Amino acid sequence: MLYNQVGRVRNSGIFVIETLGERQxxxxxxxxxSKAGLTIDELSEGLEIxxxxxxxxxxxxxxxxxxxxxxxxxxxxxxxQLYLLSERGAEMFPRRYSWFSELLIEAMAAEAGREAVGxxxxxxxxxxxxxxxxxxxxxxxxxARVRAMGNIMKDLGYAAEVTAPRADxxxxxxxxxxxxxxxxxxxxxxxxxxxxxxxxxxxVDHQECMVRGGRRCRFKLEPLPRPSDLKPKx
Numbered sequence: 001m002l003y004n005q006v007g008r009v010r011n012s013g014i015f016v017i018e019t020l021g022e023r024q025x026x027x028x029x030x031x032x033x034s035k036a037g038l039t040i041d042e043l044s045e046g047l048e049i050x051x052x053x054x055x056x057x058x059x060x061x062x063x064x065x066x067x068x069x070x071x072x073x074x075x076x077x078x079x080x081q082l083y084l085l086s087e088r089g090a091e092m093f094p095r096r097y098s099w100f101s102e103l104l105i106e107a108m109a110a111e112a113g114r115e116a117v118g119x120x121x122x123x124x125x126x127x128x129x130x131x132x133x134x135x136x137x138x139x140x141x142x143x144a145r146v147r148a149m150g151n152i153m154k155d156l157g158y159a160a161e162v163t164a165p166r167a168d169x170x171x172x173x174x175x176x177x178x179x180x181x182x183x184x185x186x187x188x189x190x191x192x193x194x195x196x197x198x199x200x201x202x203x204v205d206h207q208e209c210m211v212r213g214g215r216r217c218r219f220k221l222e223p224l225p226r227p228s229d230l231k232p233k234x
Contacts, residue, residue, distance in 0.1 A: 020092075023047060023049065023053075023057055024057050024060070024061060026046075026047055027043060027047060027054070027057055027058075027061070027067075028061070028066065028067070028085060028089055028092065028093075030043060030046045030047070031067065031083065031084060031085040031089070032085055032090070032093060035084075036070075036082070037070040037071075037073075037082030037083055037084040038082065038083055039073055039080040039081065039082060039083070040054050040055060040058070040080070040081070040083075041080065043058075043083070058083060061089070064088075065086055065088045065089075066085070066086055066088055066089035066092065067083055067084070067085065067086055067089055068083070068084050068085075068086040069081060069082070069083060069084070070082040070083065070084040098180050098181055101181050102181060102184065102185075105117060105181070105185050105187075105188070108120065109185070114185070114187055115187075117185070117187050118187035118190045119190075121187055121188060121190045121191040121194070122190040122191070122193065122194040123194065124191055124194065125190065125191040125192060125193065125194025125195035125196075125197075125198065126194040126195070126197065126198040127198075128194075128195050128198075129194065129195040129196065129197065129198025129199035130198050130199075132152060132195075132199055133145075133198070133199050136148065142169075142200060142201060142202055142221070142223040143169070145199060145200040145201065145202075146162055146169060146170075146171065146200050146202070146221055147162050148199070149171060149196055149199050149200050150162040150171050152199070153171065153173060156177060157175075157177040158173040158175060158176070158177060159173060159174040159175045160172065160173040160174075169220065169221050169222070170218060170219065170220050170221065171196070171218070171219045171221070172216050172217070172218050172219075173216060173217040173218075173219075174216050175210075176210050176211070176217055178191075178192075179210060179211070182211045183211050186211055186212075189206065189209060189211065192217075192219075193206060193219075196219055196221070197221075200221055201223065201224055202221035202222055202223050202224060203221070203222045203223075203224055204219050204220070204221055205219070205220040205221075205222065206218075206219060207219070207220050
């Protein structure tokens with residue numbers, strides 16, 4: 001994780017368990033192991049902190065959509081509210097997607113060769129780019145598409161910004177959501193290139209890449225010539 005400040009991570013829409021405080025990590029872990037949910041009293045007992053402290057943590061976690069309210073639990077008096085781990089909260093815990101992706105790409109490379117894998121990933125990226133463009137409607141000219149692409153990359157987990165020299169033709173990402181996989185299979189980068197190129201209708205120059213030792217991934221975009229531009233002038 002390139003961001004160490006929790007606030008900056010939250011603002012970017014990226015969540016990992018390590019960005020939370022120790023108590024909040026423990027609270028989420030308790031909920032992970034209790035699918036039926038836990039009350040404030042049960043969380044207070046499990047964390048060995050006061051009910052008020054539990055409420056403060058729950059308020060923050062609900063605000064970030066990491067915890068949700070479930071049903072109420074009957075008690076001797078007033079029913080007690082149960083708190084559950086949200087779908088987003090569950091996603092904060094480690095998964096093994098990268099390992100499974102490695103198996104798939106290794107199998108594809110063994111069967112068809114790594115160049116064919118790169119071509120396949122490029123086509124996949126282009127297909128996703130066209131699908132996104134269709135679902136969002138045309139965002140306008142190339143500059144507008146570049147800005148929209150930067151926002152899409154943020155949604156995908158990239159710490160991405162549209163940058164100089166004209167602030168409309170270059171996207172810089174300070175992290176790579178496929179970094180571990182791309183370090184082993186650089187062909188994975190072709191998915192990004194296909195996606196960005198198809199969505200922005202531009203030629204993508206991958207000027208800097210973290211897999212190749214860069215400090216960031218920088219994509220310089222040059223608009224493709226339109227059919228009208230190719231007609232000979234009279």
